[in-house]
Amino acid sequence: GNSVTQMEGPVTLSEEAFLTINCTYTATGYPSLFWYVQYPGEGLQLLLKATKADDKGSNKGFEATYRKETTSFHLEKGSVQVSDSAVYFCALLNTGFQKLVFGTGTRLLVSP
């Protein structure tokens, strides 16, 4: 079946540090991959996406590259800010485009 595995959190960083949150997936066919972010007390919102191998999604300084050979979609940011503190979810949309499957989420805490 389809599944997403994310690194355990929380990830604690100082402001301006480099961020990596690992995400690997298991899927049949060629899924689309997403990163969603959840700020405290809110629903999830799309951060970035990639729909085919070697695509790079980017938004607000965050990037992730769809790596089919390693079945990965790691999230990176060169310099985090306190306002980036949130929970980040990796997700895939299966080949039939019906079910969006999420990882367990990784909490990021950025201190000044």
Add this chain to the structure above:
Amino acid sequence: NAGVTQTPKFQVLKTGQSMTLQCAQDMNHEYMSWYRQDPGMGLRLIHYSVGAGITDQGEVPNGYNVSRSTTEDFPLRLLSAAPSQTSVYFCASRGQGKNTEAFFGQGTRLTVV
């Protein structure tokens, strides 16, 4: 532009009570889903719908019913609430295709005592 609207935001139920969580979207999206979010478990799919009149089970459907009589509305019913259903519930909608973004409601925090 309201997007996805969930009601209520908070609810406390006694074991055995029933209730309906409401979800409405104004984007004419075909796909709608209900998820529950529990600590350490991420978001788990309860039920989903690919269009009016069509619903299917997700990975944790037991204890929940859904229906989709219109494109806009996708209510989630708890027939007999149990403490194990204490969770935060999110409704989401999206259009067709592999590029489409899912839009989420603000969530309903449900406590069953």
